[in-house]
Amino acid sequence: xxxxxxxxxxxxxxxxxxxxxxxxxxxxxxxxxxxxxxxxxxxxxxxxxxxxxxxxxxxxxxxxxxxxxxxxxxxxxx
Amino acid sequence: xxxxxxxxxxxxxxxxxxxxxxxxxxxxxxxxxxxxxxxxxxxxxxxxxxxxxxxxxxxxxxxxxxxxxxxxxxxxxxxxxxxxxxxxxxxxxxxxxxxxxxxxxxxxxxxxxxxxxxxxxxxxxxxxxxxxxxxxxxxxxxxxxxxxxxxxxxxxxxxxxxxxxxxxxxxxxxxxxxxxxxxxxxxxxxxxxxxxxxxxxxxxxxxxxxxxxxxxxxxxxxxxxxxxxxxxxxxxxxxxxxxxxxxxxxxxxxxxxxxxxxxxxxxxxxxxxxxxxxxxxxxxxxxxxxxxxxxxxxxxxxxxxxxxxxxxxxxxxxxxxxxxxxxxxxxxxxxxxxxxxxxxxxxxxxxxxxxxxxxxxxxxxxxxxxxxxxx
Numbered sequence: 001x002x003x004x005x006x007x008x009x010x011x012x013x014x015x016x017x018x019x020x021x022x023x024x025x026x027x028x029x030x031x032x033x034x035x036x037x038x039x040x041x042x043x044x045x046x047x048x049x050x051x052x053x054x055x056x057x058x059x060x061x062x063x064x065x066x067x068x069x070x071x072x073x074x075x076x077x078x
Numbered sequence: 079x080x081x082x083x084x085x086x087x088x089x090x091x092x093x094x095x096x097x098x099x100x101x102x103x104x105x106x107x108x109x110x111x112x113x114x115x116x117x118x119x120x121x122x123x124x125x126x127x128x129x130x131x132x133x134x135x136x137x138x139x140x141x142x143x144x145x146x147x148x149x150x151x152x153x154x155x156x157x158x159x160x161x162x163x164x165x166x167x168x169x170x171x172x173x174x175x176x177x178x179x180x181x182x183x184x185x186x187x188x189x190x191x192x193x194x195x196x197x198x199x200x201x202x203x204x205x206x207x208x209x210x211x212x213x214x215x216x217x218x219x220x221x222x223x224x225x226x227x228x229x230x231x232x233x234x235x236x237x238x239x240x241x242x243x244x245x246x247x248x249x250x251x252x253x254x255x256x257x258x259x260x261x262x263x264x265x266x267x268x269x270x271x272x273x274x275x276x277x278x279x280x281x282x283x284x285x286x287x288x289x290x291x292x293x294x295x296x297x298x299x300x301x302x303x304x305x306x307x308x309x310x311x312x313x314x315x316x317x318x319x320x321x322x323x324x325x326x327x328x329x330x331x332x333x334x335x336x337x338x339x340x341x342x343x344x345x346x347x348x349x350x351x352x353x354x355x356x357x358x359x360x361x362x363x364x365x366x367x368x369x370x371x372x373x374x375x376x377x378x379x380x381x382x383x384x385x386x387x388x389x390x391x392x393x394x395x396x397x398x399x400x401x402x403x404x405x406x407x408x409x410x411x412x413x414x415x416x417x418x419x420x421x422x423x424x425x426x427x428x429x430x431x432x433x434x435x436x437x438x439x440x441x442x443x444x445x446x447x448x449x450x451x452x453x
Contacts, residue, residue, distance in 0.1 A: 031239070050232065051337050053337055054335065057336040058336040068100060069093055
């Protein structure tokens with residue numbers, strides 16, 4: 001029920017945004033967001049954008065996961 | 079970031095190498111435990127993610143993961159569904175609902191059955207769709223079944239705001255909304271429930287902010303983590319909970335910082351506050367929990383579908399169903415005598431089997447094959 005999907009904001013008209021994910025487009029209300037810019041990744045739930053995905057934080061998490069995986073692989077190489 | 083980048087990111091969060099490495103880290107951390115521990119997640123999406131990825135099998139025996147009251151459809155009491163059915167059978171009334179409420183057992187059937195008998199029940203993707211249905215036919219009263227936690231309540235409040243702003247007078251809501259902290263207080267202070275740490279619900283936290291959960295370490299000494307929904311997210315969370323137990327330093331660790339902040343979505347919280355107020359609410363398995371629900375504010379009483387008089391009888395729970403104990407984490411689904419016998423995904427008896435996010439549904443779909451709990 002609390003499932004939310006990140007989609008990219010590609011167009012906006014007032015409080016209505018057109019969001020895209022893997023070629024699928026959906027009209028979503030932006031009424032619950034303080035601000036948003038074209039290109040932002042927004043978390044979509046029940047027809048509303050409820051939050052933004054922080055790209056810098058996402059990058060840090062991914063880097064961390066990569067290091068964990070690489071470290072594990074290096075250990076197996078021994 | 080292009081959509082290919084986004085796809086690559088999503089893949090990376092489930093990277094099998096990272097999953098294996100994190101599982102090894104959990105095992106290593108668990109080596110420092112002096113006793114077995116039980117961690118609870120309270121989000122249907124976590125329940126499903128854990129079951130689908132088979133994460134329980136990757137954890138050492140000393141670390142047990144259980145599910146709590148994280149599925150809003152499952153904790154919705156029978157009486158609410160009975161009232162929704164009565165509204166659907168009322169003349170000139172349309173009931174709009176998210177799809178997963180359709181098959182939830184009522185005292186005598188389900189909304190799906192009421193629809194087959196001629197009741198006007200429509201499945202919508204968003205509460206905004208229900209406002210649109212109301213706008214198109216002002217002669218009918220439209221009732222939206224407002225079920226969900228903090229994640230969903232703002233979308234309903236925003237729909238109410240849209241109806242107010244655009245003069246859609248026939249849009250109403252039957253609020254069964256619930257908020258997470260009160261049942262967590264109830265669980266943390268229940269001597270029968272042995273939980274050593276909480277995986278906090280990620281998308282509830284997008285709205286509430288992670289600070290909403292600081293009472294867990296501060297009042298109960300319980301470790302807590304806010305995590306996302308990929309296998310790596312969950313394993314990082316489990317590792318952190320183990321670390322907090324070992325170091326005896328409970329806190330709320332935010333491991334979902336790519337979307338969760340300390341304060342959450344302030345605008346969303348404000349719109350909820352404008353239309354809803356705290357009220358007592360009945361949770362399946364828990365009974366009444368003071369202040370755990372959101373009722374429509376009296377100044378918007380004409381939007382409150384609970385004010386519409388319909389005939390409802392005393393609610394009847396399905397016989398033999400142990401959903402209540404499953405929701406408290408006191409039993410796992412296979413311990414219910416109905417599980418996978420009378421109660422299957424095709425012919426569900428209890429709400430936890432009906433909802434795609436229910437604990438019984440997750441076990442039925444994924445884990446009974448992994449654990450050998452097939453009757």
